[in-house]
Amino acid sequence: MSMEMAKEKADENQTWRDLPLELLISVMTNLEIEDNVRASAVCKPWYEAAASVRIVDQPPWLMYFPKSRNSYELYNPSNAKRHAKELPESLAGSKVRYSKDGWLLMCKSFSTDFVLFNPFTMDLVVLPDLELWSGYQLVGFSCAPTSSDCVVLTIKDYDPGHVTIRTCSPGETTWTLMHVSSQFLDAKRNYVVFSNGLFYCLNLRNCVAVFDPSLRSWNVLDIPPPIRPDHIDDESWCEGKFMVGYKGDVFLVCTFGNAEPLVFKLDITRRVWEKKENIGSLTIFASINSCESRTYVQEGMLRNGIYFPKLCGNENRFVNYSFDEGRYRPRGHNVNWGKQRSSENIWIEPPENALELI
Known part of the structure; x- marks a missing residue:
């Protein structure tokens, strides 16, 4: 290796090794945790920068x-x-159906009266009556009811090949109804996840369907x-x-x-x-x-x-x-x-x- 090439290599290493702490911290802030941990093993300055934003x-x-x-x-x-805490009298005998952002969606075994409940603050948000002749199969909500983006979701297949989706937001007086032609539902457990603005639903056959509350669209994914x-x-x-x-x-x-x-x-x-x-x-x-x-x-x-x-x-x-x-x-x-x-x-x-x- 020539003297000129060796100097260029040394300058490159020196540049990375001696980055200002403020710049290192800025870089580490944008790393996922796995990359943050890897970067912290490079040298002491990198460890200090990585640990400071972890x-x-x-x-x-x-x-x-x-x-x-x-x-x-x-x-x-x-x-x-x-x-130990006591449930509000109105929720005595209720069961938890879903949890997100510190709130619970609850109702009684033979009731269709859903309530959003915060077990820390004891706040209650009562949703409109929901007329279901045989309950629901999947249920969830997008975020805390303190947010304007909160959407509560229930899904049921009343007839073979048809899925019924109901949504409601806190403050609304009725549920919005939507019927979809679909062979999706075969649900025993409540497999629902809200992620990136979408509800992901899983059935017993491990098929996945997605409901977009903003577009009111239902799609069974073509994924084995x-x-x-x-x-x-x-x-x-x-x-x-x-x-x-x-x-x-x-x-x-x-x-x-x-x-x-x-x-x-x-x-x-x-x-x-x-x-x-x-x-x-x-x-x-x-x-x-x-x-x-x-x-x-x-x-x-x-x-x-x-x-x-x-x-x-x-x-x-x-x-x-x-x-x-x-x-x-x-x-x-x-x-x-x-x-x-x-x-x-x-x-x-x-x-x-x-x-x-x-």
Whole structure:
């Protein structure tokens, strides 16, 4: 190598190594967490810049009904404390149907009166009466009812080949009705995720449909379902599924007893469910009636893993699965979601002042 080329190489290395801290911080701010962590290993200045902008996500809390349908408890993973609260009298006996942005969509078993409820502030938003002769199959909402963009969604297939979609926003006095010719619905669990302005819905056959509330359009995606492993029977393949969104992406988690969970990422461009060997810095908090996801959760909590909505008896720890360790904790735990009461437990995003409210 000539002297001139060596000098150019040295100048190039020196430029990257000695970037001003302000410029480094600006670059690190725009990196995804995985790239942020990789960049922090380059040198000390890069580590300091990367760590300074690395936002630690607070975990969601676990909400469950240990005693009766008239009260509930909130468990805070950050300090392992439990907080017992009473439901408003009007919600006594109600069940949680969906959770998002710290709010719950609730109704009673044989009622069509949906209510949005914040279990931290105790605020209630009553929705218009919904006339359904045999209930619904899928339900969800887009964001907190404090936002003007909030849309509540219910989906039902009354007749073979026809899907009925109803939407409503807080403040409206009636539900908007829409009938669609579709063979989609065959739903047992409430698999709904709102991401990038769209509702993603999953049925038992692992087909995906998308509802756009702004355009009022319904589309069953031409994407083959994930391939069932040979050692998994049909019944197990239909149970223990969780669908979760993260920054525009949609993931599907499949669990089978104490076997390793399978994770698939929806790739609409390639029209496939892409199997993931691990989830990197992502942490998934799975529950039947909606899931939460975080990156770079606080120190001491599992990363590249999944938390399930079940406390280990009276112990202040959760059942979880670590992809790094390739095992459940505690060992030997059988995640049988068809028979566990933990199916009624749900993760919920706490407000920033949650500790002041409870």
